[in-house]
Amino acid sequence: MKDHRLILINPANTWRRGFLLRNESRQAPLGLGIVAALTPPEWKIKILDENFRKFRFQPADLVGITSFTSTITRAYEIADLYRQQGIPVVIGGIHASAMPVEALNHCDAVVVGEAESTWPQVIADFHAGKLQKIYHGTFGDMKLSPRPRHDLFHPGYYFASVQTSRGCPMDCEFCSVPSFNGHKYRLREVNQILDELESLPHKLIYFVDDNIIGYGQLAEQHARSLFQGMIDRKLNKEWFAQTSLNIAEKPDLLQLAAKAGCRMVLIGIEAEKPAQLKDANKRLNLKMGVDVYRQSFRTIHKAGIAILGAFIYGLDSDTPADIRNRTRYIMRSSVDVTQASILTPLPGTRLFENYSKNQRLLINQFPEGWKHFHFTDVVFNPVKMTPEQLAREVTRAYRHLLSKRYLCFSFIRTWWNTQSLRTAVWAWNSNLNYKSLALERPVSFSYTNHTPPHEP
Numbered sequence: 001m002k003d004h005r006l007i008l009i010n011p012a013n014t015w016r017r018g019f020l021l022r023n024e025s026r027q028a029p030l031g032l033g034i035v036a037a038l039t040p041p042e043w044k045i046k047i048l049d050e051n052f053r054k055f056r057f058q059p060a061d062l063v064g065i066t067s068f069t070s071t072i073t074r075a076y077e078i079a080d081l082y083r084q085q086g087i088p089v090v091i092g093g094i095h096a097s098a099m100p101v102e103a104l105n106h107c108d109a110v111v112v113g114e115a116e117s118t119w120p121q122v123i124a125d126f127h128a129g130k131l132q133k134i135y136h137g138t139f140g141d142m143k144l145s146p147r148p149r150h151d152l153f154h155p156g157y158y159f160a161s162v163q164t165s166r167g168c169p170m171d172c173e174f175c176s177v178p179s180f181n182g183h184k185y186r187l188r189e190v191n192q193i194l195d196e197l198e199s200l201p202h203k204l205i206y207f208v209d210d211n212i213i214g215y216g217q218l219a220e221q222h223a224r225s226l227f228q229g230m231i232d233r234k235l236n237k238e239w240f241a242q243t244s245l246n247i248a249e250k251p252d253l254l255q256l257a258a259k260a261g262c263r264m265v266l267i268g269i270e271a272e273k274p275a276q277l278k279d280a281n282k283r284l285n286l287k288m289g290v291d292v293y294r295q296s297f298r299t300i301h302k303a304g305i306a307i308l309g310a311f312i313y314g315l316d317s318d319t320p321a322d323i324r325n326r327t328r329y330i331m332r333s334s335v336d337v338t339q340a341s342i343l344t345p346l347p348g349t350r351l352f353e354n355y356s357k358n359q360r361l362l363i364n365q366f367p368e369g370w371k372h373f374h375f376t377d378v379v380f381n382p383v384k385m386t387p388e389q390l391a392r393e394v395t396r397a398y399r400h401l402l403s404k405r406y407l408c409f410s411f412i413r414t415w416w417n418t419q420s421l422r423t424a425v426w427a428w429n430s431n432l433n434y435k436s437l438a439l440e441r442p443v444s445f446s447y448t449n450h451t452p453p454h455e456p
């Protein structure tokens, strides 16, 4: 039987590179690594990754493209090129899973949801010459998930991406994780994760989970075993992960994480006032109460770990004054790195359904308009201000949050709070990544005149 060629593609946004401008902030397309691992060994597989090099056509028997909403416009351009050559294209990822009908205008088949339960069938149907239009994945047992083919990722990634769990029982209105990965929190085998970590040459690891400590005792025990395993095996990695604010209620777990190499945790703080947290249905932060933020940050710092605080501008009860107050709050709090994004209604979320139904989206030309759904353009009508006001306030906020003066102050503060120069350097580098995000282009808010996309 002849060898077949599978080309897997990770497209880049042609409008704004943003966070991906710097090598340090790029994340390997883990989903493509899993698809490659699920493909029979007789296939020749290559990943074309626009994070590093603009796409150039390469011959294939089958093409697989992954995409977020912000990169789907580019994904469709590339898919169209292959289909013009009569080469079948399969699109997967979070956007196509939410909008499979739209995706089918540009591909032969859509994988909705996780690839583990569908990709072997896609390959079988390809061989039989009868690809189905839509393959629906199930939320399978993560213990059966294969180790991603890290060897196929571009060697330029500073961080290796590793996943330890999937799913989230929470229900934040703006988040597409529960619809894509389900509400049930599913865990991988600790030894599988440790073996994978051991096989990676990278010193730096990004745990892509939505919450590394998960929800409930079983998940917490899983995190403890993982951290202890990293220590016992002397992996000597440094890492960064997303987690929830309640990690601060477990100082011993924080100490263990730090001993296992944790340098920074990303926490979705979103806002400093209960009214805005209610807008976003951020239940956990509401339950803990905004008064505990300060003490929580102190506990995390005490373990020598920096905090990357994620905040949102443009929540329904936000006024221009609230945006300014949030910026002031961030600067006075001891958050070390700020990810300040504009509320963005992504397909697959309740927020998107709500804004579409109530005609609050500013963009009505799709798929071209999806390139603006990357968290730093205003794509909807806010309640208590105009889109222009929101864009102006966010631009002003970025000017303050990303000023050289504030970043230098923040570096020293992190060093002081964590008593770790290494952690302060980590936070400094992350701040530089966000600086590039905000400075690339002005915040857009008006879409009547379409600016031609620039090439990456």
Ligand code: SF4
Binding pocket: 168, 169, 170, 171, 172, 175, 176, 177, 178, 210, 268
């Ligand atoms: S934002 Fe975090 S906590 Fe909220 S639903 Fe998404 S993954 Fe879960």
